[in-house]
Amino acid sequence: MRTEQIILLVEDNDADAELTAMAFADAHIGNALVRVCDGQEALDYLFAQGRYAHRQVDDIPAVVLLDLNMPRISGIEVLKAIRADERIKHLPVIILTSSNEDRDRLAAYDNYANSYVQKPVDYDQFVIASRQLGLYWLLLNEPPPRR
Amino acid sequence: MAQEVPAEDAAFLATLSTRPREKKWALGIIAISALCFILAAPYAKLPLPKVWAFIPIYESALVTNDLITAALLFGQFKILGSRSLCVLACGYLFTACIAVVHALTFPGLFAPAGLLGAGPQTTAWLYMFWHGGFPLFVIAYAFLKSENGSWRASDKRPLNAAVCAAATILLVALFAVVASLGREALPAIMQGNHYTPVMSGIVGSVWLLSLISVVMLYLRRPHSVLDLWLGVVMCAWLFDIALSAVLNAGRFDLGFYAGRIYGLVAASGVLLVLLLENGRLYARLAEAHQSEHRKSSELAAVNKELEAFSYSVSHDLRAPLRAIDGFSKALLNRLGPHSDNSERHYLDRIRTAAQRMGALIDDLINLSRITRAPLRAEQVDMTKMSRDILAELADAEPARKVTCSVGEGLVVNADPHLLAVLLRNLLGNAWKYTSRNAEAMIELGVNRVDGTQVFYVKDNGVGFDMTHAKNLFTPFHRLHTDAEFPGTGIGLATVHRVVCRHSGSIRAEAEPARGATFHFALEKS
Known part of the structure; x- marks a missing residue:
């Protein structure tokens, strides 16, 4: 298991962020979960700028869990920025959102999201979903080779 | 005076009912015309200089006005399809054509005796045909005009405008031939530029025709705006004939000139009102268009807001x-x-x-x-779709024993996504409400009612009391408690909406403990 690789959670809602962390813990996903609070902070983190200027850009997360509806910079904008950058364009991005609207799903896939998961209201379902996501993206799926 | 003009026709001059202000204007104009007439009448025989140019100028103005009026009236006839309008349009075409012939045959104007083989009587007789003919058209118009103001209903057979126009031109040609070639057979009404005694009898009958047309117009109620102004025109027409053919002594006296001025007023009256009214109607149309536009953009804004709201509900x-x-x-x-x-x-x-x-x-x-969601209808295999849904339900509860029967070859023209929602709800309900039956039965089939496919989903479950079924299809309305049978109360509302989007219908039939049947059609019956 590539436990050294972190999961980046982009989520503006504190309760949702805590729930997601709890669900991943309950699903026994051992990877560190780094949470950023909105789209701007996500871009700062990924591109090692602002308060994350000390980071290395090529130290990329294993996977990004991206919320769509966020203040300032939306999830779709973040996704576009990731796909537009040579260094991190292959980063697996999973849209994790409350919305199941057609236009949101379409916008996500139009911008090459790797996966789209609707957060269930039932916590037990959420744990199951987290476990499956972890198993798939952190164990089963082979990431692109490092350059 | 109560009158019922269908709203769709109310925008036309021929169907617009008169307003009191217009009536006042019309009466005022008639009064002024009458006053001028009374002032001019005693001097009708006063000879004035012969202005030869007056006649072609006057008659070309007349021809132009009448032709435009005829064109406008034919245009209204095309839209409204009313026979009376066609007849009136022909009347105006008639005056235009006969005025041309009249000018050509006027002695001393284009040729000493007039063109077209005219004799000294030709022009005068053409004047009689002209001034006797037009009132006949107006009488026919008033006669054909329907009683209740509803135009289309009374017109059984439509007229062909082109045929009528051709017939009118032919009639004018006939009159021209009679007045020129057949002039010997007609009694002499002119001696040089002066009238003979026979003239008074003939002109009297022509004048009477005009009077009859005014009376006819007045009697045939209700009066449209067109009727009102046509009445004014016919009054001016009466003064025209009286001055220029009855009270005067011959050509180029005061009556001759004054009568022709009345004639010009008469020719312009309907045209002027048609044009003014057209302008007003156009303005109203533009206004209506604008308000329509405003409303549709308001609607779009409300829809957008609603969408944003439902998005917010789903997400937040x-x-x-x-x-x-x-x-x-x-x-x-x-x-x-x-x-x-x-x-x-x-x-x-x-x-x-x-x-x-x-x-x-x-x-x-x-x-x-x-x-x-947009509706995308196509031929859907309902038998297969229903069986798939029932198989899913059985998979979810493998312990249950349910006998399902789905009719063979059920095909319907519907949106497949919405149809699946409908079937999932109806079959799901049947599945749910038979859960206490040891021998559960669910049946889906079709009946033909007046050529419409009426499908049904029938079960032998708990059913319900029809007296409580009034709000069966409204959201959140449930007939069972959540403890008895879980549910949100939105399923049947959803089904109802699917049916509505297909312009179909749905009804329920049930009895407590004896099951329920839902009949639905996905097309207009």
Whole structure:
């Protein structure tokens, strides 16, 4: 298991962020979960700028869990920025959102999201979903080779 | 005077009812014309200089006005299809054509005796045909005009405008031939530029025709705007004939000139009103168009708002529920084995309520989606779709024993996505409400009612009392408690909306403990 690789959670809602962390813990996903609070902070983190200027850009997360509806910079904008950058364009991005609207799903896939998961209201379902996501993206799926 | 003009026709001059102000104007104009007439009458015989140019100028103005009026009236006839309008248009075409012939045959104007083989009587007789003919058209117009102001209803056979126009031109040609070639057979009414005694009898009858047309117009109520102004025109026409053919002594006296001025007023009257009214109607149309535009953009804004609202409901309302459910679960996990059972019970209650609200929100979103989604109808194999859904239901509850019967070869023209929603709800309900039956039965089939396919989903489940079924298809209305049978009360509302979007219909038939049957059609019956 590539436990050294972190999961980046982009989520503006504190309760949702805590729930997601709890669900991943309950699903026994051992990877560190780094949470950023909105789209701007996500871009700062990924591109090692602002308060994350000390980071290395090529130290990329294993996977990004991206919320769509966020203040300032939306999830779709973040996704576009990731796909537009040579260094991190292959980063697996999973849209994790409350919305199941057609236009949101379409916008996500139009911008090459790797996966789209609707957060269930039932916590037990959420744990199951987290476990499956972890198993798939952190164990089963082979990431692109490092350059 | 009460009158019922169909709203769609009310925008035309021929169908617009008169307003009191217009009536006042019309009466005023008639009064002034009458006053001028009375002042001019005693001097009708006063000879004035012969202005030869007056005649072609006057008659070309007349021809132009009458032709434009005829064109406008033919245009209204094309839209309204009223026979009386066609006749009136022909009347104007008649005056235009005969005025041309009249000018050409006027002695001393284009040739000493007039063109077209005219004799000294030709022009005068043409004047009589002209001034006697037009009132006949007006009388026919008044006669054909329907009683109640509804135009299309009374017109059984439509007239062909081109045929009528051709017939009118032919009639004018006939009159021209009679007046020129057949002039010997007609009694002499002119001696040089002066009238003979025979003239008074003939002109009297021509004048009488005009009078009859005015009376006819007055009697045939209700009066449209066109009728009113046509009445004014015919009054001017009366003064025209009286001055220029009855009270005067011959050509080029005061009556001759003054009568022709009345004639010009008469020719311009209807045209002027038609043009003014057209302008006003155009302005009203533009206004209506603008307000329509405003309304549709308002509607679009409201729709957009609604969409934003439902998006917000789907997204923002679920987040707190997730927190309630998730943290309740966290609390449950932390409760030690020594905890009070009621603590667990309360937390379970909280979680159940949160999850139920989540389900309600999902159903509401689906309901609004069904209203918003575009309808894409195609031929759908309903037999296969129903069997698939029933198989899914059986897979979810393999322990249950349900006899399902789906009719063979059921095909319907419907939106496949919406149809699946409908069937999933109806079959799901049948499945749910037969859950207490040892021998559950669900049947889907079709009946033909007046050529319409009426499908039915029938079960032998708990059924319901029809007296409570009034609001069966309204959202959140349930006939069973959640403890008896779980549900959100949105399923049948969704079904109803699917049916409505297909312009179909749905009804229920049920009895307590004896099952329920839902009949639905996905097309207009």
